[in-house]
Amino acid sequence: MHDDAPSLNGSASVDRRVGAQAPHAGTIAPKRIVFLLYDGFQPLDLAGPWQAFSGANDEGGAGYQLSTVAATPVVGTWDQGLRMQVNATFANDDDAPIDMLFVPGGPGIDQASAHGETLAWLRRRGPQARRTCSVCTGAFLLAAAGLLDGRRVTTHWRSADRLRHLHPGLKVEDDRIYIESGAIWTSAGVNAGIDLALALIERDVGARVSHDVARRLMVFMRRNGDQRQYSQSLRLQNRLAAPLRDLVEKIEASLSARWSVDDMADACHMSRRTFQRKFAAHFGVTPSEVLRRLRFERAAASRASGKLSEKAVRHVMEAGGRPL
Structure with missing residues (x-):
């Protein structure tokens, strides 16, 4: 069974409903979080989640105990x-129970994945942990240890094909921020480690503390696991040259504006006919369709962060917005 194991104090796993509030932090046993490091780790993959968990201690007394x-x-x-x-070190590990085991990514992940002592420790301690998590290419080390077999996982989109090639038994989804597969959580690159930590904090001590930590870290918008690793606007801009790229940036900065076809053509300094021809050649859909899809993504992200109601999102969807 790939579900969260009981917590360290022996109680059942917390309510999984979105927004569910965990018991008061004072009733929760301290949670030991261990970060497995190696030469060539990515510092931000460690520092981002570490700071989030540390912030949860300050904001709500979450009781996390952090170590490496x-x-x-x-x-x-x-x-x-x-x-x-x-x-x-592995040699003097005291074998104390681990609530969450984190593996960051980094350029040294291949060497770590071939290091016998590291693999042996991970194979022994990983299954004992209540949750085992990876950030970015940390998934490669979990996979090398056999902890991801048959699971849905994610990693940084640039490394997804290589993960599929090296470990064909995995179900790699390269367009997710993070994925929960029972006791295993995998996340995309860099900032996704913070998104993952915020989700785990919410699972443990509730949405209020998680939101407070996000504000403390000045996270612009909390992202849930279903969101794409990079936005529609970045997808559009990656395949465009000016002035259409500049147009996408202008639309993204002012999505509530009217943005008629003539407005868009004027912003590109083109005639309406030339603009429509070039736009169709690049996107394969109408300008109004791209506008609806960008608005839909913004609405969905705002809903996920609690900044937009379900009714407002339905209004966007009824207007025809849908993901690219």
Whole structure:
């Protein structure tokens, strides 16, 4: 059964309903979070979730206990520009229960995935953890240890094809922020680690603390796991040249404006006929259709972050918006 195991105090897993409030933090046993590090880890994959969990302690008394473990007492980033001493090595690991085990990504992930001592520790400790999580290419190490077999997983979109090739038994979804598959949580690159941590905080101690931490970290908008790794506007801009790229940026900055076809043509300094011809050649749909889809994505993201009601989102959908 791939469901969350009981918490450290022996109670059943918390309510999974969206927005459900966990019990008061004072009734929850401390949760031990261990970050597995290696030479060549990505610092932000560690620092982002770490700061989120630390912020949850400050905002709501979540009781997270954070520590690091590695094969050696000191590990460094790929260029050795940042070095840090870990709390424990595999040799002196005290075998205390782990509530959440985090594996960050980084340029050194391939070497870590072939390191026998690292794999042995992960195979022993990973199944014992209540949750085992990866950020970005950290999924490669979990896969190498056999912890992802047969599961739905995600990673940074640039690395998804390589993960599929190396581990064909995985169900890799490269267009998700994070994915929960029982006790295993995998996430996309860099900032997605913060999104994952916020989701775990909400699961443990409720939406209020998670929202407070997001504001503390100045996260522009909390994203749920179903959201795309990069937005419609970035998808559009990636395949465009000016002035159509500039038009997408202008529309994105003022989605509530009227934006008639003539307005868009004027913004591109083109005649209506030339604009429509070039627009159709690039997008394969009408300008109004692209506008509806951008509005839909904004509405869906606002709903996920609690900034827009279900009624308002339905209004956008009834207007014809749908994802690209």
